[in-house]
Amino acid sequence: MQESDIEPALKNLFDNSSIALALASTDRDNPLVLANEQFYKLTGYDSTDVIGRNCRFLQRRSDGECASNDEARRKLHAFIHGDEANVRAPIVNFRRDGRPFVNLLFMSKLKASTGQVRYIIASQFDVSRTHPDLLRAYDDALGNTLARLKPLLDGHNVMVEGTLATIANSTTTIAQAKLALAELETNSPY
Structure with missing residues (x-):
């Protein structure tokens, strides 16, 4: 699958989103077929x-x-291979320059009306040193993006599955993510 195969309305949503977004194909090893400027900046x-x-x-x-x-990884594997509609998990990622950050990853399956998963949409947010107000603003932006995504996909027999409840803020999740980053930074030369 290539970017040219993606519906123009979906590309436009990615281009105009204020949050980091990536779209993966369900082919082979779930390769990315689209990412937006916010993803590249992050x-x-x-x-x-x-x-x-x-x-x-x-x-x-x-x-x-x-x-x-x-x-x-266990949560993401269960999501990819299971029936879960969406997942949210903190995961330590590395920027191109090698600096670690805690990515609060949200993923949702986009299904055709036949039930076949067509894409996996993901949103990334750096919670490493984030103020709670910024996380709330991100959660609101993610909710708005998903709400705008639904009608764009309706005409293409693709739907966002699941509820927005998955994006609810979890203080415990954020605390665990920050602890993982602190451990990594203690042992890192960066």
Whole structure:
């Protein structure tokens, strides 16, 4: 699947979103087929670095260092291979320059009217050092983006599955994410 295969309205939503978004195909290893400028600003990568690759490359720094992310990986694996409509999990990622950050990852399956998953949409947010008001603003922006996404997909026999309850703020999740980052930074040369 190529970016040219993606509906123009969906591309327009990505281009005009104030939050980091990525779209993965359900082919092979869930390669990214679209990401927006906010995603590139957050990660430091550009389209030539990410399109066609699975997002898991963000979990490893160029020198090979990798955060454990065991709990997040279990949640993401269960989401990809299970019946869950969406998932939200903190995961330690690395920017292109090697700096770690805690990504509060939201993923949702976009299904055709036949029930077949067509895409996986993901939103990323750096909660490493985020003030609670910024997280609330992000949650509101994500909710608005998903609400705008639904009518865009209706004409294409694709729907966002699940509820917006998944994006509810979780203080425990944020605290765990910050602890994981602190442990990583203690052992990191960066």
